[in-house]
Amino acid sequence: MRLRGLAWNRRSVLFKWLVSYISVLFVPIVISGIIYTGTWHVVESEVNRANESVLKQIEQGMDSHLSGIERLGVEMALSKPLSAFIDVAQPLSDSDIYDIVGISNDLKTYKMANTYIEQIYVYYKNSDTVVSARDRGTSRDLFAVIGTEDNWGAQEWEAFFNKRYVQEYLPITITENGRVSKGVMYAKSMILANQDQPGAVLMFVVKESTLLAGAFGDSRSTVAIMDKSNRLVASTGADLPAGVSVERMQGKSGFFYEGKGDGRLAVSYTTSENAGWKYLSLVPAEIFDEKMQLVKNLIYLSLGLSILVGGLVTFLSVRRNYSPVGALVRNLMSQSGVTFETGIDEYRYVQSAFNNTLDEKERMGQRLERHRSAIRAHFLQGLLKGTAELQDSAQEALEAHGIHPVSPEFAVVIFSVEHYGKFADDGHNHTKPQKQKLVHFIIMNVAEEVAGIRHQGFAVEADNTQACIINFRNGEERDLPGMIQEIRSFMEEHYHVTMTVAASGIHEHPEGIGKAYLEARAALEYRLVLGGGRVIRYEELPRLEQTEQATRYYFPLHVEQQLINFVKSGDYARSKSLLDEIIEANLSGALPVPLAKCLMFDLIGTLLKTLDETGSAGKTAFMEQADPVKQLISCETMEEMRRQTDEVLQQVCQSIQEEHSRQSSHLSREIMEYVKAHYQDGELNVSAIGDIFKLTPSYLSKQFKAQTGEALPDYINKTRMEEAKRLLREQGCSVAETASKVGYADLNTFTRIFKKYEGITPGKYKDIQISGE
Numbered sequence: 002m003r004l005r006g007l008a009w010n011r012r013s014v015l016f017k018w019l020v021s022y023i024s025v026l027f028v029p030i031v032i033s034g035i036i037y038t039g040t041w042h043v044v045e046s047e048v049n050r051a052n053e054s055v056l057k058q059i060e061q062g063m064d065s066h067l068s069g070i071e072r073l074g075v076e077m078a079l080s081k082p083l084s085a086f087i088d089v090a091q092p093l094s095d096s097d098i099y100d101i102v103g104i105s106n107d108l109k110t111y112k113m114a115n116t117y118i119e120q121i122y123v124y125y126k127n128s129d130t131v132v133s134a135r136d137r138g139t140s141r142d143l144f145a146v147i148g149t150e151d152n153w154g155a156q157e158w159e160a161f162f163n164k165r166y167v168q169e170y171l172p173i174t175i176t177e178n179g180r181v182s183k184g185v186m187y188a189k190s191m192i193l194a195n196q197d198q199p200g201a202v203l204m205f206v207v208k209e210s211t212l213l214a215g216a217f218g219d220s221r222s223t224v225a226i227m228d229k230s231n232r233l234v235a236s237t238g239a240d241l242p243a244g245v246s247v248e249r250m251q252g253k254s255g256f257f258y259e260g261k262g263d264g265r266l267a268v269s270y271t272t273s274e275n276a277g278w279k280y281l282s283l284v285p286a287e288i289f290d291e292k293m294q295l296v297k298n299l300i301y302l303s304l305g306l307s308i309l310v311g312g313l314v315t316f317l318s319v320r321r322n323y324s325p326v327g328a329l330v331r332n333l334m335s336q337s338g339v340t341f342e343t344g345i346d347e348y349r350y351v352q353s354a355f356n357n358t359l360d361e362k363e364r365m366g367q368r369l370e371r372h373r374s375a376i377r378a379h380f381l382q383g384l385l386k387g388t389a390e391l392q393d394s395a396q397e398a399l400e401a402h403g404i405h406p407v408s409p410e411f412a413v414v415i416f417s418v419e420h421y422g423k424f425a426d427d428g429h430n431h432t433k434p435q436k437q438k439l440v441h442f443i444i445m446n447v448a449e450e451v452a453g454i455r456h457q458g459f460a461v462e463a464d465n466t467q468a469c470i471i472n473f474r475n476g477e478e479r480d481l482p483g484m485i486q487e488i489r490s491f492m493e494e495h496y497h498v499t500m501t502v503a504a505s506g507i508h509e510h511p512e513g514i515g516k517a518y519l520e521a522r523a524a525l526e527y528r529l530v531l532g533g534g535r536v537i538r539y540e541e542l543p544r545l546e547q548t549e550q551a552t553r554y555y556f557p558l559h560v561e562q563q564l565i566n567f568v569k570s571g572d573y574a575r576s577k578s579l580l581d582e583i584i585e586a587n588l589s590g591a592l593p594v595p596l597a598k599c600l601m602f603d604l605i606g607t608l609l610k611t612l613d614e615t616g617s618a619g620k621t622a623f624m625e626q627a628d629p630v631k632q633l634i635s636c637e638t639m640e641e642m643r644r645q646t647d648e649v650l651q652q653v654c655q656s657i658q659e660e661h662s663r664q665s666s667h668l669s670r671e672i673m674e675y676v677k678a679h680y681q682d683g684e685l686n687v688s689a690i691g692d693i694f695k696l697t698p699s700y701l702s703k704q705f706k707a708q709t710g711e712a713l714p715d716y717i718n719k720t721r722m723e724e725a726k727r728l729l730r731e732q733g734c735s736v737a738e739t740a741s742k743v744g745y746a747d748l749n750t751f752t753r754i755f756k757k758y759e760g761i762t763p764g765k766y767k768d769i770q771i772s773g774e
Contacts, residue, residue, distance in 0.1 A: 126199035229277030387515030422497030571658035
């Protein structure tokens, strides 16, 4: 076929296909559907009309019965013979039994006048007596005859009858002579003059068969009655079919379909305006299908002929119209570059679109090549953090990013710059961001080159550090420490750059790179304890089983009190000695990094708290200028934290000493001299000293504290403790003798105060001194 003819057919392809499909298939199908739908609605309307007629009859009959029951309930509730028995209590007398016979006869009369009522009961709560038209009994006898679908027990029934006022319908089951039938019970409380009396309840029982007396129709359909609480009261079937939606029954009456497949139902319903009960007719949809079978057959025949004829016409049309489509496909496949004449714009458009697609693919390839390094870096970061997608094939994922592993063994090395050397702007390691990036770039290149001599290295930025994934080559020595040392030496010799290097262990397979990175990060974090500018290998860290035992650090209360006392006195030498002992006692073991940080913050807190207790006037200026907490947070190693803590201690002691010297006076010196001269007196206290100096105890204590920074009772105790230590150490006195000589009549009081200030008992102190000699 020539190209000119091909172009004309091409322009008419869409039109011919639309005309052939719509005219041949769509029109007859739509017509058949309309006929079928109209016929279905006619049949549906007829069946629904018949169902509504049945439901109306049942509704009218039930409304009449229910109204009669409610009127009868009002009449009986006002009956004096029935009400007279309310106050009777157990045990029943002969007169009471005679009254019960009269009540039973009255109930027979009411029942005979209302034949649709199966039975009438009166339950007198006070005497627990149930009277019916046949006999009398107790509430348990009643509960044995009537029941609920929820199988109420005596407790539920009692709760029901003990309501303040009962007036409602309740679906029940009736057990007579071993046979169980369904029904509904109308319960109504009798009107009482005194509302505090137990009262009585009237019960009218109507059987299910009476309720459905007017129901008839197809044996496969179901008629059901539901009360206004949507509880099933009666049904011609065993139960309401599953899946029937009560929420859809909102109006006065209606019709809808429920369910799918063979269980599909046509549901008609009407709602009583008087009682609020719903009357349902559930007809299987297959009944409609039976009535529609002939119409279905005719429509199926029509559709079959339409599809057959339409299919033939469609086949001929498609065959005739396929020529331009085939030519287009062949042209796209062969890329022949045929130039079409005027009037074939659609084909030229398709051709241009195809060529544009190829051009776009080429441009995307070029952009991908330009961004390959960034994509590779992102992938390497994902490998380190365990977020890279390696589910299908790890080897293929690595090779897709230009990474060709030479073995399944990997390790991770992290570099953290401590000093930027030649790139630092001044001696304080302040470096511009551009220079920092340059140093990081140099480190990553040097790491890749050194690792590439025998193995493979892939460097990338990760979490503000430089990381290098090392892939060990089979048959080569795995000298990871040697490679790290070579990298550090190169950076120090050429650029004077100091680094902390953290190395992981060796792991199998690319999936182990994430674990290796976590190990390297853990090793780098230990820089806080070991200090910066060194190589930290994960294998050299304390094992997990060691660190798990260190769940707290050593800084007990008595040691903290000793430190506070030394600082309060402004004794920097003794304070620093004790502070160093505390830190060494903790760091000598495998103390985890988080606990080490907590210890240093705890020590800083103790120093600041002591400064606050002394009432030093320079505290505010010290906090504003030094800001010790902020300085401690900025420390990166434990050594820096120790230096910062020592500076804070020195400044606190200096501030306290200056405060003491500034506030010292003649009064404080006289008091101190008097205490040193009379510490042996057991009656020495603040009141006695106040009497000597003609001052009140409170004023004396306040002045002494303001001038010395120390409470007067503490100074008395400390003076006695110093003399006690001298007696124990130099004269070898016993504990009891020492206590007496320093003014303590009670040995327990002396021991307690000695331990408070010295951290140990006097006996243990003496033993230590003897063993030391």
